[in-house]
Amino acid sequence: MEGSKGVVLLNCFVSPFGNRVRIALTKKGVEHEVTSENMVNKSALLLASNPVHAKVPVLLVAGKPVCESLVILEFIDEAFATSGEQLLPADAYARAQARFWAAYVDAKVPACAGKIWLSPAVAPAVEEGKKEMVDVFKTLEAELGEKAYFAGESLGFADVALVTFAPWFLTYERLAGFSIAEECPVLTAWAARCAKENECVSKSLPDPEAVFQFVGGMRKHFGLE
Amino acid sequence: MEGSKGVVLLNCFVSPFGNRVRIALTKKGVEHEVTSENMVNKSALLLASNPVHAKVPVLLVAGKPVCESLVILEFIDEAFATSGEQLLPADAYARAQARFWAAYVDAKVPACAGKIWLSPAVAPAVEEGKKEMVDVFKTLEAELGEKAYFAGESLGFADVALVTFAPWFLTYERLAGFSIAEECPVLTAWAARCAKENECVSKSLPDPEAVFQFVGGMRKHFGLE
Structure with a gap:
């Protein structure tokens, strides 16, 4: 395998999970290749590297796979500890707070987002997903408060x-008929700040219109529209 | 608060999540108190300490709360790094593997277990939960292989x-009519080994019959039997 001596990310360009890893690798200055996976026709490498979940992202390091995006972020912090700034703070209590909120995102955001983009247009689930999403985002706004970022500066x-869901906001808004900027101005400002102040973010996230087009294709594939 | 200067665990004695924390604190020799929570009438302290999820376990350290059981385990490893053996290995790749399997347990076991114990006795969900549980346990057995423990020795x-679900096996078996020992002998032997070779495990887990009684009470409370 060409990348067996380096760092290779198996990703799909819209994946909020895979794009977390792109941000982390870029932020830490870890040289890597990105291989695009077709999610309706997964590669033999993806299936062999993540047999349990058969999902992106997978990070291959010298051919050895690491799976699950938050696990990969921790791995990057630990395996490339000398490269650039750490994602997790040094203090044990602050680390626990950061992990708590990342786990909250994983427990809540994909579920309500899925109700919006994986339901037929007129399904009651769409309205339900929208309400849940606003609640979840307001909880995140309360935690953010006056801070620039979740852990501070x-x-x-x-x-x-969380920020890798921002390119999906336009899709959620169009499918569920609401404005995240109006409902959650603090979170919207935070997402803009993340991209504006961090090249690792702006360079790693897809264009929201491209996400919308991609989701439209997926919805047709699943017979949802 | 009496325990504000020490380490206090808010727990419910049957909780697989809370009992992870008991094992970790005991294994590392961290002095602590355990406060029993009534899950149908939660204390003001629990609600104030974990406003987002209102769930056990919560670990209070000098009055500051840490929530989410796997986050708490990482916190214990980091905050009490000098006390006893670490839960996570030293090597970054091995740490990622350990985190991957713990995340797998959280993603899979509570969901299929809930189908068994939170469904009416004759619901199709019970049969579904049983089949999923056997699949999940067989995946875990394949990972375990010939090893004594998931990370080795x-x-x-x-x-x-995972081991904190073992006291629930009897309840799953009785409610869904199957034998985990017959279906998954490797996992059954591993669970027995965990308790036999580790006092921190045997001292932290409830009696399976007590779990069954407790679950029976919960099922009556929820109108399931």
Whole structure:
């Protein structure tokens, strides 16, 4: 395998999970290749590297796979500890807070987002997903408060976990008929700040219109529209 | 608060999540108090300490709360790094593997277990939960293979994440009509080994009959039997 001596990320360009890893690798200056996976026709390498979940992202390091995006972020912090700034703070209690909020994102955001983009247009689930999403985002706004980032002054673990959903906001808004900027101005400003102040974020995230087009294709594939 | 200067665990004695924390604190020799929570009438302290999820376990350290069981295990490893053996290995790749399997347990076991114990006795969900549980346990058996523990020779992070479900096996078996020992002998032997070789496990887990009684009470409370 060509990349067996280096760092290779198996990703799909819209994946909020895979794009976390792109941000982390870029932030830490870890040289890597990105291989695009077709999610309706997964590669033999993806299936062999993540037999349990058969999902992106997978990070291959010297051919050895690491799976699950938050696990990969921790791995990057530990395996490339000398490269650039750490994602997790040094203090044990602050680390626990960052992990708590990243786990909150994983427990809540994909579920309500899925109700919006994986339901037929007129399904009651869409309205339900929208309400849940606003609740979840308001909880995150309350935690953010006056801070620039979740852990304070710079982009960290919880920010990276959440910001990769921002390119999907336009899709959620169009499918569920609401405005995240109006409902959640603090979170919207935070997402803009993440991209504006961090090249690792702006360079790693897809264009929201491209996400919308991609999701439209997936919805047709699943017979949802 | 009496325990504000020490380490206090808010727990419910049957909780697989809370009991992970008991094992970790005991294994590392961290002095602590355990406060029993009534899950149908939660204390003001629990609600104030974990406003986001309102769930056990919560670990209070000098009055500051840490929530989410796997986050707490990482916190214990980091905050009490000098006390006893670490739960996570030293090597970054091995740490990622341990975290992957603990995340797998959290993603899979509570969901299929819930189908068994939170469904009416004759619901199709019970049969579904049983089949999924056997699949999940067989995946875990394949990972375990010939090893004594998930990370090798001693009790570690993934073992602690999973072993706290073992006292519930009797309840799953009785409610869904199957034998975990027959279906999954490798996992059954591993669970017995965890308890036999580690006092921190045997001292932290409830009696399976007590779990069954407790679950029976919960099922009556929820109108399931």
